[in-house]
Amino acid sequence: xxxxxxxxxxxxxxxxxxxxxxxxxxxxxxxxxxxxxxxxxxxxxxxxxxxxxxxxxxxxxxxxxxxxxxxxxxxxxxxxxxxxxxxxxxxxxxxxxxxxxxxxxxxxxxxxx
Amino acid sequence: xxxxxxxxxxxxxxxxxxxxxxxxxxxxxxxxxxxxxxxxxxxxxxxxxxxxxxxxxxxxxxxxxxxxxxxxxxxxxxxxxxxxxxxxxxxxxxxxxxxxxxxxxxxxxxx
Numbered sequence: 001x002x003x004x005x006x007x008x009x010x011x012x013x014x015x016x017x018x019x020x021x022x023x024x025x026x027x028x029x030x031x032x033x034x035x036x037x038x039x040x041x042x043x044x045x046x047x048x049x050x051x052x053x054x055x056x057x058x059x060x061x062x063x064x065x066x067x068x069x070x071x072x073x074x075x076x077x078x079x080x081x082x083x084x085x086x087x088x089x090x091x092x093x094x095x096x097x098x099x100x101x102x103x104x105x106x107x108x109x110x111x112x113x
Numbered sequence: 114x115x116x117x118x119x120x121x122x123x124x125x126x127x128x129x130x131x132x133x134x135x136x137x138x139x140x141x142x143x144x145x146x147x148x149x150x151x152x153x154x155x156x157x158x159x160x161x162x163x164x165x166x167x168x169x170x171x172x173x174x175x176x177x178x179x180x181x182x183x184x185x186x187x188x189x190x191x192x193x194x195x196x197x198x199x200x201x202x203x204x205x206x207x208x209x210x211x212x213x214x215x216x217x218x219x220x221x222x223x224x
Contacts, residue, residue, distance in 0.1 A: 004155070031210075043156075043201070043214035056210050090155055098210040100144055104155035 003027040004105035006091050012111045013081065021076040021108045023091030031097035032074040034066060037088040037107070049074060050097035081112045117145070117185075117202040117215035125221040132189045134218040136202030137182075145178055145185050146203045146212070156201065159187075194224045 003026040013019050025032060034046040048056035049068040063085075065077040074091055088109050092102040120135045136145065144163045148156040162169045162178045162185065169176045175188040189196055199217040 006155075040216070042216050045211055045213075048210045050210075088153065092156075100146070100161050101158045102156075102212060103158070104148075106155045107153070109153065 004091060004093055004103050006089075006105035006108050008108060009106065010109045010111075012113065013078070014113050015081055015083070017081075018077070018079040020078065021089055021091075021110075023074040023076075023105055025072055025074075025091075025093040025103070025105075027093055027103060029093040029095050029103070030071055031094045032068060032071070033092040033094075033102065034074065034076055035090040035092065037090055039087075043090070046076075048097055055097055078110075081110075083112050086110055086112045117204050117213065119200070119202055119215045119218040121218060122216070123219045123221070125223065126192055128192060128194055128222055128224050130192055130222075132192050132196070132220055132222070134187045134200050134220070136185045136187070136215060138185075138202075138204045139183065142180075142204045144204075145176075147174075147176060147185075147187050148201045148203060148214075150199045150201065150217070152198075159200075189220075192220075192222045194222050196220060196222050 005024050007022045032049045036044045045058050046060045047066045052068045063080050067075040088107045090107045091105040094102045117136045117138045146161045147159045150156045160171045162176050173190045178185045199219050201217045203212040203214045205211045205213050
């Protein structure tokens with residue numbers, strides 16, 4: 001589909017669990033993003049990484065912890081989530097941060113029980 | 114906020130007809146982009162129009178931008194059932210790293 005892959009595609013977790021979402025881009029891009037997409041709401045930007053450095057944290061609760069070990073990989077570590085955190089989590093990449101076109105992965109559908 | 118807002122929220126047409134979706138935004142922009150999303154999947158970039166451009170074409174897509182009215186339109190000509198998806202406009206980019214998305218238009222093309 002695109003050069004951005006996400007695993008897992010579906011995740012169900014309890015509020016006390018700890019899990020991680022993984023994103024990998026095969027496009028040689030320098031910037032990566034996490035977005036949250038909830039029903040009936042616009043896509044919300046969560047984090048932006050440029051050359052493995054976080055450049056944007058869009059007032060995201062600390063129960064979401066991003067990690068970017070290199071420019072090809074991005075993780076979102078989850079702990080003590082709430083049911084309202086259930087959503088589709090989308091990863092994207094672009095040539096440079098703030099570049100015109102972003103390439104999206106297929107998303108992880110997260111359900112918090 | 115630069116948030117784009119699409120109109121209509123939902124659109125249902127017959128195959129072969131044209132589909133027009135509109136986007137309005139509130140502040141100055143560097144560019145405006147349109148993305149498509151099939152149900153529960155990732156977004157796919159369709160077309161980008163810069164603030165100094167008025168119209169752009171890509172295949173069956175035609176995008177217009179009116180910066181004086183802070184609005185854009187996406188026209189899909191000769192629609193196909195496979196065009197059924199949600200369509201989002203996004204504004205911004207540039208130095209603030211952000212693309213700000215609207216809530217989208219759900220397009221249904223009936224065979």
